[in-house]
Amino acid sequence: MMGVPMRPPSHLVVLFLGSLLAASSGRAESPLTPVEQMARDILRELVEIPSTESGVGSTPAARAIEQRLLSAGFPREDVQVVGPSPRKMNLVARLRGNGKARPILLLAHLDVVEARAEDWSADLPPFRLVERGGYLYGRGTQDIKDGAALLVANLVRWKQERWAPARDVIVALTADEEGGAANGVAWLLERRRDLVDAEYCLNTDGGDFQSKNGTPYVVAFAAAEKKATAMRLETTNPGGHGSLPRPDNAIYELAGALERLAAFRFPVMLSPLTRAQLERTAGLESGQAAADLRAAAAGTADPAAIARLAENPGWNALLRTTCVPTLLEAGHAPNALPQRARAVLNCRILPGHDPADVLDGVRKAVADDKVEVGWQAIEAETAPASDLNRGVLQAVEAVASRLWPGVAVMPVLELGATDGRYLRSAGIPTFGASGVFIDVGDVRAHGRDERIRTKDFLGGLAFYDRLVRSLAGS
Numbered sequence: 001m002m003g004v005p006m007r008p009p010s011h012l013v014v015l016f017l018g019s020l021l022a023a024s025s026g027r028a029e030s031p032l033t034p035v036e037q038m039a040r041d042i043l044r045e046l047v048e049i050p051s052t053e054s055g056v057g058s059t060p061a062a063r064a065i066e067q068r069l070l071s072a073g074f075p076r077e078d079v080q081v082v083g084p085s086p087r088k089m090n091l092v093a094r095l096r097g098n099g100k101a102r103p104i105l106l107l108a109h110l111d112v113v114e115a116r117a118e119d120w121s122a123d124l125p126p127f128r129l130v131e132r133g134g135y136l137y138g139r140g141t142q143d144i145k146d147g148a149a150l151l152v153a154n155l156v157r158w159k160q161e162r163w164a165p166a167r168d169v170i171v172a173l174t175a176d177e178e179g180g181a182a183n184g185v186a187w188l189l190e191r192r193r194d195l196v197d198a199e200y201c202l203n204t205d206g207g208d209f210q211s212k213n214g215t216p217y218v219v220a221f222a223a224a225e226k227k228a229t230a231m232r233l234e235t236t237n238p239g240g241h242g243s244l245p246r247p248d249n250a251i252y253e254l255a256g257a258l259e260r261l262a263a264f265r266f267p268v269m270l271s272p273l274t275r276a277q278l279e280r281t282a283g284l285e286s287g288q289a290a291a292d293l294r295a296a297a298a299g300t301a302d303p304a305a306i307a308r309l310a311e312n313p314g315w316n317a318l319l320r321t322t323c324v325p326t327l328l329e330a331g332h333a334p335n336a337l338p339q340r341a342r343a344v345l346n347c348r349i350l351p352g353h354d355p356a357d358v359l360d361g362v363r364k365a366v367a368d369d370k371v372e373v374g375w376q377a378i379e380a381e382t383a384p385a386s387d388l389n390r391g392v393l394q395a396v397e398a399v400a401s402r403l404w405p406g407v408a409v410m411p412v413l414e415l416g417a418t419d420g421r422y423l424r425s426a427g428i429p430t431f432g433a434s435g436v437f438i439d440v441g442d443v444r445a446h447g448r449d450e451r452i453r454t455k456d457f458l459g460g461l462a463f464y465d466r467l468v469r470s471l472a473g474s
Helices: 010-024 034-047 059-071 145-160 184-191 250-262 272-282 287-298 303-310 313-319 355-366 390-403 420-425 454-472
Strands: 079-082 090-095 104-109 130-132 135-137 169-174 200-203 209-212 215-225 227-236 322-330 340-349 372-377 408-414 430-432 437-439 451-453
Touching (some): 059 145, 090 145, 145 169, 215 390, 250 340, 272 408, 355 372, 390 454
Parallel strands (some): 209 437
Antiparallel strands (some): 079 090, 135 451, 227 340
């Protein structure tokens, strides 16, 4: 006869459901390999060293990596800690090749911007690496201690595996990229170029890889960057007592100048690099956006198309030089007319755009002789774009297609500023390739609760291992 169906024991139900969940996500989480664990340990060590200007500087981080490399068997002469001051030392390490080709330089910086615990979530101290929900949190996880950690872990891996490349592989971890008086790359080029001279450089602090909801989207390959400058707008006035207002108020004059500047746009200026970037971006879009991007790339976009593209801050910054007010200062007492009003503009200048023309453009937009317009900070040299190295780009494409099938590889103009400008100015072509995906809209570098996905960090580790082996030969 038929009996009543028996219910399986509860622990078997849990196991069954667990197996279904693992299957639905592709596979259960695998334990870290030894080199992945080493990379994570290095990242933890670096994040937990507060290498800010107000903290300990870059030297403790450089010394920590020095000890790791010496313990891994690198000879003393191939691990150099050098710099202009006890707090601002740089680490340069070299894996020796057989000299059949010139060296490759791999770059990251050790300093990070300031981070106050009260500005972060209460359970996420900025100088402690916290892993939660598939993310690694901590100051520098995006900018750019993740890059330093994956380069060092690979360097140790290559040494332990006794890999003999056809050329030297140099890793430079430097000071003061985020500001300060002792920029490490500039100092090395001036004082110890022998340590970093190379055929070209791969910079992890540029060419951010982009993902959408964790899915790889764009592998960026940055061959140029905008010039970062600061411009000053200032107006002065005799001032006086607050009870006797004057028509020529310094604050009013500055406010009027800024209002006119807000309506001003620099002209669209495209290079072969940005045209290629716009064209490839069009292939990732659809509808009106795709049509506008293709028209801009071809030089046939009408003003309406350019206006639509400019609504996207990233595309607008790609099309033209930009200047935007970032600081305001005015007055000296609540009951006195202002004797001075000042604004600072953050300007990002396209390669090939003469800074003198930028200054003249702002002056014409301000259209007021009573407002003084001048540079507050500008580097004398303008770094040229690096000619696209087809061999390097093809290697990036090949490695990316194996690791992330279907991802778009895109030569790009870097909108931020990196140490690549010093190398390009010194004649060392430099290409930004971060190796680590960051979700579009989740850029937290310099900000609150900085983070990267654990799987993306490990993907960057694998990317640089395969890429450098491909480029350096054996």
